[in-house]
Amino acid sequence: MIKKITIIAIITVIILVTIGLILSNDSTEKNSEESELIVKGDVIMPTKVSRPGCEEIDRCYIPSVIVIDSGKQVTWVNQDSAFHSVTSGFYGEPTELFDSGHLDPFESYTVDFDETGTYDYFCTLHPWMKGQVIVE
Numbered sequence: 001m002i003k004k005i006t007i008i009a010i011i012t013v014i015i016l017v018t019i020g021l022i023l024s025n026d027s028t029e030k031n032s033e034e035s036e037l038i039v040k041g042d043v044i045m046p047t048k049v050s051r052p053g054c055e056e057i058d059r060c061y062i063p064s065v066i067v068i069d070s071g072k073q074v075t076w077v078n079q080d081s082a083f084h085s086v087t088s089g090f091y092g093e094p095t096e097l098f099d100s101g102h103l104d105p106f107e108s109y110t111v112d113f114d115e116t117g118t119y120d121y122f123c124t125l126h127p128w129m130k131g132q133v134i135v136e
């Protein structure tokens with residue numbers, strides 16, 4: 001009788017470990033999918049955009065317009081040596097949907113977009129820096 005219980009216990013443990021392995025594999029796949037999406041959604045703030053001029057060649061945020069599916073996210077990366085921000089709305093008229101605050105050089109900022117629409121954003125420090133996220 002005790003042997004039967006031991007065997008049942010061992011089988012139960014094996015089943016639980018197997019389920020655990022399957023679940024952990026699933027979550028690993030999900031994580032790699034997510035990181036691919038982050039790379040896809042990257043918007044870069046390149047160097048020297050803290051002076052006016054980038055708006056003339058549409059290079060303040062690269063790309064300045066990004067189109068994504070709803071439920072996805074966008075990550076901005078500050079590749080400049082100056083502070084920048086990613087703030088929803090227009091200069092002087094923030095919509096308060098999202099605001100990165102001052103991003104240090106090489107700092108990044110991610111926003112989830114669950115609702116479709118067009119989201120304008122700007123840099124609070126440099127009024128000429130404008131961008132748009134279009135969520136479809």
Ligand SMILES: [Cu+2]
Nearest residue numbers: 084085123126
């Ligand atoms: Cu800026």
